[in-house]
Amino acid sequence: MADAVVRRLAARKIAEIKDEATARAVVRRVVLxxxxxxxxxxxxxxxxxxxxxxQIRDSTADYRQLLAKVKEKLARERGFVL
Known part of the structure; x- marks a missing residue:
């Protein structure tokens, strides 16, 4: 995956890649x-x-929907893109 990202960045001239191995390592680190x-x-x-x-058990709320909403809220508060 890192290799594909680096190739696309270079091909689209989004980034100037001087050392592909280092660029791949950086992409891997960012993804991880x-x-x-x-x-x-x-x-x-x-x-x-x-x-x-x-409270959740006593309500009709769906756990998965609640989890998604809570994750979205936490992500938004922290400026994290899901």
Missing amino acids: DNLAAEEKLEAEARQLLLDHAK
Whole structure:
């Protein structure tokens, strides 16, 4: 994936790539950091829902929809793009 991103950036002249190996490493790091941040965000959203588990069980709310909404809210508050 990193290789494809670097090739597209260079082909479209979006970035000047001097060292492709370094560019691939940077892209990989950015993707991994982003995935880790999203996993952390999801864990926080799940914990928030766990904190309110009784109210959720007592309501007609759908857990998946609530999780998605909480994730969106946390992401928006933190300037994180999902």
